[in-house]
Amino acid sequence: MPISRISVGTPEEVRHPNTLKAGLAEFISTLIFVFAGQGSGMAFAKLTAGAAATPAGLVAASIAHGFALFVAVSVGANISGGHVNPAVTFGAFLGGNISLLNSLVYWVAQLAGSSVACLLLKFATGGLETSAFALAEDVTVWNALVFEIVMTFGLVYTVYATAVDPKKGDIGTIAPLAIGLIVAANILVGGAFTGASMNPAVSFGPALISWNWSSHWVYWAGPLIGGGLAGLFYEFIFIGGQEAPAADYQRLSA
Template identity: 45%
Template structure:
């Protein structure tokens, strides 16, 4: 460990950082609890959910509502990532340090896993539904779909949350208004993408959303699809936004603190 790393280590474990990790754990827990729980409820009400479009709509709405709340409640504390892919995109563009990004991802994965475990216990051993690709799709095709819908999600929220955008309302919008706009944008984009890709890949867009159910169910089939696709899509969205759409420098922030998460997504 270098002297620089030793100097940064206390920052990663500072009270503000620990609050950020807790916020990511709680918000991801709530999102995955609602997303997976809504799928269980739909399956219990209509056993043959694969032939019912209403179950897809219900799941999309549940995820949209849950994501809006999850992002909003954590945005002022941790940035409201609720998604390892979002954290990865911010790390790629330098808005969050790599060590802190790793700790964010650990908190998110733990939150997702605990949510699924609690659902499994509370539902008296109901099978935890995992995300999976369509029967006629390949892993590559599934990864492409996940990459595209994650790109849409992350790029939408970057545009909504960045104070440099928004035309005449850009920099004049208050922080609270940007929080609502970013949260709502994330919710609407996620709901639309679940409707578009739910029957193809489950519309995950979130490695934690797929990892938690896989751990509890013991079914890790096609897990690579739900890591490679979202990570690539999020990185492309972040790079496009920062290098092409808004190449001007972002307002300076301490890169070693939680305030470096300048775009709340």
């Protein structure tokens, strides 16, 4: 069962070259993802005189994030598993697929990658604001929390079904595409309400660089709850007593 496989890890494990390489891969993948996703919103706002919050802007954000995540997961898959998201890492931890200490390495790398991406965008655009995620005017924090929980549950469930499940077979080859598509679809659903983060790192970088922490806790609590629930649910119900996943996600415990 997944609970019995949960591991804290050891300091030696954290210092292992494979763990350090995995952390670097997560940093680069998250930087690629946030630079393209956040940058697309900034570019659209510039081209439309600040009218990014339009149906066309939402579609543009959906496409940019879907494509960018597809690439980011693909380039990191063989090194770190291509999490690119603290909520995915948390779901993998609760499922017993990565140790706690390794998870912390991933989190630091993901948050740093997002922050550096936003710094680069701010510099490259001549000081344009890297807008922090924000709730729509008629959306409460509790509405937003439910949105982020459900959307991230769908994302991490997709990760488990296509990349973690030892029975995944040939469907594992389309895991990055499936993961990118569910994020793109969720942005079309939740983008107008919460911005559809589903990823604490994606929210952290813009909030840090713009120093805007309004309702920021929602973008941590929602994704972590949703990702954790998805990891536990899939492990208990569909993987159960099978052997721990081999290949990509077993590699995370260096």
